[in-house]
């Protein structure tokens with residue numbers, strides 16, 4: 001599937017520099033830095049309470065960093081609200097609202113196109129021919145993205161009738177409908193069975209390879225992270241304890257120590 005041509009979509013690194021987040025006396029993130037290279041899959045991992053969700057929420061604008069900087073394509077993201085960050089090409093899977101279970105897949109995907117509409121085919125109610133043409137163009141692109149995500153046979157199916165693993169692919173496809181340059185995924189395979197995990201991992205790989213979109217994921221499934229990520233940042237108690245390729249991180253004594261200190265980690269590693 002071709003990415004639409006647009007100069008504003010030039011690949012850009014995401015640069016996280018010395019980000020600190022404090023909640024009333026608790027430091028959830030302490031001077032954390034890492035760089036997501038353009039067109040790469042980058043994972044943030046760590047034991048429970050390490051600060052992964054906090055990091056994700058800072059990047060998508062849900063939390064405000066106490067100090068530090070997050071830059072993407074020349075823009076400073078730390079002071080921006082979520083919709084402004086999304087407009088810069090940073091999409092996350094839970095953008096504003098969860099999927100609408102009663103509506104068909106294609107209608108859910110069209111919600112992802114909303115920020116890209118010019119005339120606003122929703123507000124004009126499709127009365128104008130130009131609005132109808134714009135709607136048709138966006139619908140065709142949404143259907144193309146659905147096909148890319150393996151949802152081509154489900155376009156008219158209400159989302160609530162689909163199996164869990166397919167619904168999660170609809171969420172990812174809706175984020176792709178925003179034509180992002182960077183996709184943020186919060187535990188994309190959580191709650192999935194083995195087959196669903198394999199399918200989701202293949203789709204994430206295809207997003208990076210086929211569309212050139214950078215992917216940053218927060219994930220507990222260590223096996224998936226090791227297979228899929230080009231680079232991994234490891235957090236523990238809000239601090240970055242390692243950053244490198246999967247091989248480097250896996251052999252890092254501090255990472256092994258952090259994971260062996262938790263019961264979840266013993267299952268994971």
Ligand SMILES: Nc1ncnc2c1ncn2[C@@H]1O[C@H](COP(=O)(O)OP(=O)(O)OP(=O)(O)O)[C@@H](O)[C@H]1O
Pocket residue numbers: 023026027028046047048049050051052053054055
């Ligand atoms: N809104 C908040 N208010 C106060 N403390 C918070 C808030 N969000 C997170 N924390 C605290 O910050 C620390 C880091 O939490 P966070 O959820 O980011 O970790 P995590 O690595 O995502 O954990 P898990 O793997 O369990 O989801 C924890 O001690 C948590 O209790």
